[in-house]
Amino acid sequence: MILTSFMSVIFIVLVVGFCLHKKDLELRLTKLGILLFLIFFLMFPNPLDWGNQIYRRIDRQQLIEPSNAKIALLNETFYVWYSQKNDTYFGYSSTTEFTELNEVIQVKLVQFFLYNSSNPEQIIDYSYDFFNPPRYAYDHLATVDEILGSNFTSPHSVTDDCDGIAVITCSLLIHMGYDAFIAEGDFHWWTIVFINGTRGWSENNPVRLNWLPSVEEEYCCFNEKYIIITQPITLSIVNVLSETGGYVYGNFYYDFLMGEMGINTILGWTLLVVAFLILSSLMNYFLNVPRRFKLKKRDLANILFGWVFLILIGFLLFLLVHFDLAIFGHLLVFSSIAALLLLMDRRIPEKIPLFNKLT
Incomplete structure (x- = not known):
């Protein structure tokens, strides 16, 4: 949902930015398509x-495979693992x-067996998709066979991120007879299990596995x-944009400028200003090609x-985060980019006295 919302907003921003102008509309739409493809x-x-990732996002239910032979073998492995334990888990004796x-x-216990940082024998180790060969993707949705591979019954034999962990956990629990679902929230997938034969939300039902309190509902x-x-769904989209805004701008942008990511504060601001100049140049170039390629x-x-526009927006974004208003970050960034593209495309800066002296 996060990826879908992000791509949808990017599309709207770019359409508003340089496709509302009817002149050379076909060319503008072509450039829009190229940019989205990049x-x-x-x-x-x-x-x-590409094909399977699009299809799996359209039909995510296909990822859950309780009848998969590997899930059946994983089920047997779980019972062997449990029978060999003499420790105490969750306040009871495993005998x-x-x-x-x-x-x-x-x-x-099933979740503990599959993935839990306090279990030295967990089957799955957490790893971002960027570092999972042969995927190396931002957010790869994998099948049971892709996640488990050929060796999956020994500790630390599987690597994947939260969606892969949820797919395996949910598939195994359903195979074992539980009423399990994959739940999706901000930046995270986890597993929920309805207990006592009742589907309803209460303090203790459903049971949330590998859930992060910061993700909320x-x-x-x-x-x-x-x-x-x-x-x-509209509320979910709003939540996605607001929560991701707080996460991205609060945990990365603000920390970077405050010198909390290994870079001096002055150097951080300097790099940001230079980056804005490069971005402005690229935006101008993108609006001009292929009608002309040379800079005039x-x-x-x-x-x-x-x-100048980007520097002002960057500083305003910094202030929003500083005063705990990062949830408005996406609104500021996306609306500003759309407005800037619109102004640059219509050559409005050339009509401003401060800037037209350069033309």
């Missing part, structure tokens, strides 16, 4: 994955028969048969205007 390519650099345990403890839940929309003197007005 963004998509950076996220999914392997062309062999107790698994079927005699409370249902909540049962599902937590799920937007939707799904398994191989059902989809549960837990709140209006009158382009300086556009470039300098864009540079």
